[in-house]
Amino acid sequence: MTPSxxxxxxxxxxxxxxxxxxxxxxxxxVLLLAAIVLxxxxxxxxxxxxxTANTGGGQASASPENSNTATAPxxxxxxxxxxxxxxxxxxxxxxxxxxxxxxxxPGGEAHSVWGSDIYTADSxxxxxxxxxxxxxxxxxxxxxxxxxxxRTIYGCSERNGVTTSPYGSYPHSFVFKTPNTEAVVRExxxxxxxxxxxxxxxxxxxxxKTYKFKCxxxxxxxxxxxxxxxxxxxxxxxxxxxxxxxxxxxxxSxxxxxxxxESSYKGSTRxxxxxNDYEQYGSSFVVK
Numbered sequence: 001m002t003p004s005x006x007x008x009x010x011x012x013x014x015x016x017x018x019x020x021x022x023x024x025x026x027x028x029x030v031l032l033l034a035a036i037v038l039x040x041x042x043x044x045x046x047x048x049x050x051x052t053a054n055t056g057g058g059q060a061s062a063s064p065e066n067s068n069t070a071t072a073p074x075x076x077x078x079x080x081x082x083x084x085x086x087x088x089x090x091x092x093x094x095x096x097x098x099x100x101x102x103x104x105x106p107g108g109e110a111h112s113v114w115g116s117d118i119y120t121a122d123s124x125x126x127x128x129x130x131x132x133x134x135x136x137x138x139x140x141x142x143x144x145x146x147x148x149x150x151r152t153i154y155g156c157s158e159r160n161g162v163t164t165s166p167y168g169s170y171p172h173s174f175v176f177k178t179p180n181t182e183a184v185v186r187e188x189x190x191x192x193x194x195x196x197x198x199x200x201x202x203x204x205x206x207x208x209k210t211y212k213f214k215c216x217x218x219x220x221x222x223x224x225x226x227x228x229x230x231x232x233x234x235x236x237x238x239x240x241x242x243x244x245x246x247x248x249x250x251x252x253s254x255x256x257x258x259x260x261x262e263s264s265y266k267g268s269t270r271x272x273x274x275x276n277d278y279e280q281y282g283s284s285f286v287v288k
Contacts, residue, residue, distance in 0.1 A: 079101075079103055079142055080101040080102045080103035080142035080143070080144075081100070081101065081102050081103060082102075082103050082105065083102040083103065083104060083125065083126065084105075084126075085104060085105070085108040085109050085110075085111055085124060085126045085127060086111045086124060087102075087124070087125060087126070088121060088122045088123055088124055088125060089119075089121040089122070089123070089125055089145060089147060089172070089174040090121045090122050090172065092147070094147045095147065096147050096148060096149050096172075097146065097147065097148075098146070098147050099144055099145065099146045099147075099177060100144070100145055100147075101142055101143070101144040102125055102126075102142065102143060102145070103140070103141070103142045104125070104126035104129060104135055104140040104141060104142070104143065105140045106138060106139055106140040107137070107138065107140070108126055108127070108130070108137045108140055109137070110124075110127050110130075110137070110162060111124035111126075111127045112124060112127075112165070113127050113128045113131060113162065113164040113165070114154050114156075114164060114165050114166070114167040114170070115128075115154035115155060115156070115164060115167065115173065116131075116154070116155040116156055116157040116159075116164055116188060116192075116193045117132070117155075117175065117184045117185060117187070117188040117193075118148065118151060118154065118155075118173050118174075118175055118185060118188050118189070119154070119164075119173060119174055119175070120154055120167055120170040120172070120173055121147070121150075121170070121171075121172035121173055121174055122170075123164075123174075125143065125145060125174070126140070126143070127162060128162075128164075128174075128176075129141070129143040129176065130160055130161070130162050131157075131159050131160060131162035131164055132159070132160075132176050133159065133160050134176060134178070136160075137161075143176055144176065144177040145174045145175065145176055145177065146174060146175055146176075146177050146181070147172065147173075147174050148172075148173045148174060148175055149171075149172070149173065150169065150170050150171035150172050150173055151169070151170065151173055152168065152169045152203075152204055153166075153167075153168060153169070153192055153202075153203055153204075153211065154166060154167040154168075154170065154173070154192075155188065155192035155193040155194055155213075155214075156193065156194055156195055156198060157193045157194075157195065157216065158195065158216075163195075166192075166194060166198055166202045167202060168202050168203055168204050169204055190212065191212045191213060191214040191253050192211065192212065192213050192214065193213070193214045193216070194213045194214070194215060194236055194237065195215075195216070195237075196215065196216075196219040196220045196221075196222055196235060196237045196238065196248075197220070197222045197235060198213075198235065198236055198237070199232065199233045199234060199235060199236065200232045200233070200234070200236055200256060200258070200285050201232050201233050203258070205232070205258055205283050206258060207258055207259060207260050208257065208258065208259075209257070209258050210255055210256065210257045210258075210288060211255070211256055211258075212253060212254070212255045213236055213237075213253070213254055213255075213256070214251075214252070214253050215236070215237035215240065215246070215251045215252060215253075215254065216251045217249060217250055217251040218248070218249065218251070219237055219238070219241070219247075219248035219249070219251060220248070221238065221248075221273070222235035222237075222238050223235060223238075223276065224238045224239050224242055224273065224275040224276065225265050225267065225275060225276045225277070225278040225281070226239075226262070226265035226266065226267065226275060226276075226278065226284070227242075227265070227266050227267060227268040227270075227275060228243070228286060228287075229259060229262055229265065229284050229285075229286050230265070230275070230284060230285055230286070230287075231265055231278055231281040231283075231284060232258075232261075232281070232282075232283040232284055232285055233281075234275075234285075236254065236256065236285075237251070237254070238273055239256075239275075239285075239287060240252070240254035240287055241271055241272070241273050242268075242270050242271055242273035242275055243270070243271075243287040244270065244271055245287060247271070247272075248272075254287060255287070255288040256285040256286065256287055256288065257285060257286050257288050258283065258284075258285050259283070259284040259285060259286055260283065260284065261280065261281050261282040261283050261284055262280070262281065262284055263279075263280050264277075264278070264279055264280060265277060265278040265279075265281065265284075
């Protein structure tokens with residue numbers, strides 16, 4: 001027969017062990033829950049700190065767009081307003097005396113230009129800038145122009161790979177602002193530059209009116225009709241050589257006077273220039 005103490009003690013020991021296990025489990029659960037709560041708070045704080053760092057306290061976020069803006073080099077002062085190579089000064093809608101700085105993009109193409117140093121307002125600004133030696137087609141660049149009143153005559157010349165055209169009266173013009181602008185303009189006003197194939201037909205015809213032109217060195221032969229009195233469509237520079245003003249090699253200045261037309265024109269050979277006969281023509285010029 002089993003002693004009575006054994007049957008009484010075993011259930012008490014098992015109950016104590018069960019209670020101990022239950023307390024341990026309860027403690028572990030409490031500790032686990034505490035760890036979860038503390039971990040969540042830490043993660044939340046970490047997210048908040050990271051969010052604050054990215055936004056900079058209300059400033060723009062570091063998005064790809066903002067990053068590109070921050071790393072882009074700053075624009076240089078006086079860079080100018082971007083423009084196209086076909087754009088002209090008339091499109092600026094300015095007034096005489098007003099200046100504009102425009103930026104011509106690299107890789108430009110030639111467009112029409114009338115004038116030399118003083119340009120018609122409908123001339124391509126960028127192409128005129130190449131003609132003046134301020135920029136190149138390849139590199140482009142910024143130029144500053146000043147709007148000026150119109151003129152009764154605009155010359156032409158070949159410079160830096162650009163050949164401009166002559167023109168008669170035009171109501172608006174522009175020049176480039178450089179340290180020697182006024183000296184350049186005065187020279188262009190004193191004597192209008194022309195090329196060796198330029199005829200006097202581009203001027204406003206007024207009998208008795210005189211014009212002073214400048215022919216570049218290294219001239220080329222072009223057609224002339226008449227002797228002493230030349231048809232208005234004759235080459236100005238070759239007529240000047242025929243009249244003995246200068247040579248094709250040297251070039252030089254010549255003043256002409258507009259005259260009424262003749263009933264006939266007789267050609268001749270002088271100073272290495274052979275001129276042609278012609279019948280009646282409506283307008284003429286003589287070399288002064």
